[in-house]
Amino acid sequence: MERLDKRVAGNLTRFYVVALFVVALLTVSGLFLVRRTIRNLNHDSRIVNVAGRQRMLSQRLTKLAILKVNGIDHRDSVQFNALLALWKDSHEDLVSRRLPIENGFVTWKSQPLDTMFQELTPVFDRIHNNLLVIDRDSVAVSDKQNALAEVLAAEPQFLSQMDRIVFQFDKESFERLENLERIEWILDLMTILVLVAEGLLIFRPVVNTTRRVVRMLTESEDALQLSNQKLKEANSQLVETQKELLRLEEEKYELQLAEDRIRAGALIEGQEEERKRFALELHDGIGQMLTGLKLHAEKLKAVQFHDEKHQKRFEQLVTLIQDIIQTTRQISFNLMPSVLSDFGLASALKLLCQQAADLSGIRVEFEGETGERIFMSRPMEIGLYRIAQEALNNAVKHANADRIKIKLEQNKNRIVLEIADDGKGFLISNLKSEGQFLTRNGMENIRTRTQLLNGEIEIVSKVHSGTRLVVQVDL
Structure with missing residues (x-):
C-alpha cells in the first residue's frame, strides 16, 4: 500500500x-x-x-x-x-x-x-x-x-x-x-x-x-477490525500492568524520598549536636582559659616597664587577648546560640540581627514578638534559625544591600519566617540552571531544611529590585 x-x-x-x-x-x-x-x-x-x-x-x-x-x-x-x-x-x-x-x-x-x-x-x-x-x-x-x-x-x-x-x-x-x-x-x-x-x-x-x-481497503477492513479487537484486549492487559508498575514506582520513589529525608535529617541532627558540643568546648574550655589569661594579663598592668616599647607591646597583647575572647564567643554563638534554648527563636533572631549589623555595618532589623515565646519543637527552632542565619549571610555577602529585614510571626497554627533585602537581586531561573550558584549561596541548604520541616518556601527576586524569601511551617 x-x-x-x-x-x-x-x-x-x-x-x-x-x-x-x-x-x-x-x-x-x-x-x-x-x-x-x-x-x-x-x-x-x-x-x-x-x-x-x-x-x-x-x-x-x-x-x-x-x-x-x-x-x-x-x-x-x-x-x-x-x-x-x-x-x-x-x-x-x-x-x-x-x-x-x-x-x-x-x-x-x-x-x-x-x-x-x-x-x-x-x-x-x-x-x-x-x-x-x-x-x-x-x-x-x-x-x-x-x-x-x-x-x-x-x-x-x-x-x-x-x-x-x-x-x-x-x-x-x-x-x-x-x-x-x-x-x-x-x-x-x-x-x-x-x-x-x-x-x-x-x-x-x-x-x-x-x-x-x-x-483493497474494503477487503482489509474485516481483518483490521479483528486485529483491532485483539489489540484492544492486549492493550487493556497492558494498561493494567502499566498501572501496577506505576504504583510500584511511586511507592519506590516515595520510599526513597523518605529514606533521603531521614538520612538528611539524621545528618543535620548530627551536625547540630556536633556544633552544640563544639560550642560548649569553646565556651567552657578555650573560653575559660582565655578569660584566665586575660585576668593574669590585667594583673600585670600594675608592673612598671622600664622600656616604653615593652609597655605598648603589653597593651597590644591585652587587646589581642580581648579580641580572641570576643571572636571565640562569636564562633560559639554561631555554632549554637544559648539564647535559642533559653529564650526561644524570636530572641535568638533579634540577637542575630544585632550582631550582623555590628559586624557588617548594614542596617539589619528584626520584626516579631520577643516577649512571648512561641512553643515549637527543638528541631523546628534550630531549623528555622539556621534558615534565617543562612539567608542573612547570603544577603550580607552577595546582595550589596543597604537594609535587611527578618520577620517572624505566628499565623494561627503556622509559623511564617520572612527575610527581605533591598539589594541587587537575581534571576530566579539561575536557581534552576546554575548548580554552583546554589551551593555558593546556600539556597540548597535552605530548601533541604525546609523540606525536613515539611514546610513551604517561596523566593521572589528581580534584578536591581531586592530579594524576599518566605518559609512557612505548620506547628
Whole structure:
C-alpha cells in the first residue's frame, strides 16, 4: 500500500504540475499578445490621426497662403509660421518612423510605408519651400503668386499620396488584428487539448487508482477490525500492568524520598549536636582559659616597664587577648546560640540581627514578638534559625544591600519566617540552571531544611529590585 501510494502520488504530481504549467503559459501568452496588440492598435490610431492631420494642415496652409497673397482679411487666429513648423515636424516624425507620445516614442517597421514617404518627400519639400517664400514679407507679390501657383499645383498630388499612406496604415493595423485573432485561436485550441490530456492522463488514472484502493481497503477492513479487537484486549492487559508498575514506582520513589529525608535529617541532627558540643568546648574550655589569661594579663598592668616599647607591646597583647575572647564567643554563638534554648527563636533572631549589623555595618532589623515565646519543637527552632542565619549571610555577602529585614510571626497554627533585602537581586531561573550558584549561596541548604520541616518556601527576586524569601511551617 505504501509503495503504491508513493508511486501514484509521484506520477499524478508530475502530470498535474506539467499540465498547470502549460495552461498557465498559454494563458499568460494570450494575455501578453492581447495587451501588446491593444497597445499597438492605440499607437496605430495615433499614427493614423497624425497622418490625417497632415492632410488637414496642408489644406489649411494652402487656404492661409491664398488669403495672405491676395491680402484678404480672415479670422483664423493661428500663426502661419507656427502652423508650417508643426506641419514640417510631423512630416519628419512620420518619415523617421519615430512619433513622440506622452510616455516616449512610437516606432514601426513597414517597407511599403517607407517607399510611399520617399515618393512623398519631393512633393512635400516643393510645397514647404514655396510656403516659406509666401511667409516672407520681403518677397515681392509676384514671386509669392508664383509660389502659390506651385503650391496649388502640388497639393492634389500630396493629398492623394497621404490618402494612400493613411490607407496603408489602416491596412497594416487590420492585418495585425487578424494575426492576433489567429494566434488566439491557436492558443485556445492548445488549451483545450491540454485540458483533454489532463483528463485522460490525470483524472482517469486517479479514478481507477481510487477505485482499486477502495476495493483493497474494503477487503482489509474485516481483518483490521479483528486485529483491532485483539489489540484492544492486549492493550487493556497492558494498561493494567502499566498501572501496577506505576504504583510500584511511586511507592519506590516515595520510599526513597523518605529514606533521603531521614538520612538528611539524621545528618543535620548530627551536625547540630556536633556544633552544640563544639560550642560548649569553646565556651567552657578555650573560653575559660582565655578569660584566665586575660585576668593574669590585667594583673600585670600594675608592673612598671622600664622600656616604653615593652609597655605598648603589653597593651597590644591585652587587646589581642580581648579580641580572641570576643571572636571565640562569636564562633560559639554561631555554632549554637544559648539564647535559642533559653529564650526561644524570636530572641535568638533579634540577637542575630544585632550582631550582623555590628559586624557588617548594614542596617539589619528584626520584626516579631520577643516577649512571648512561641512553643515549637527543638528541631523546628534550630531549623528555622539556621534558615534565617543562612539567608542573612547570603544577603550580607552577595546582595550589596543597604537594609535587611527578618520577620517572624505566628499565623494561627503556622509559623511564617520572612527575610527581605533591598539589594541587587537575581534571576530566579539561575536557581534552576546554575548548580554552583546554589551551593555558593546556600539556597540548597535552605530548601533541604525546609523540606525536613515539611514546610513551604517561596523566593521572589528581580534584578536591581531586592530579594524576599518566605518559609512557612505548620506547628
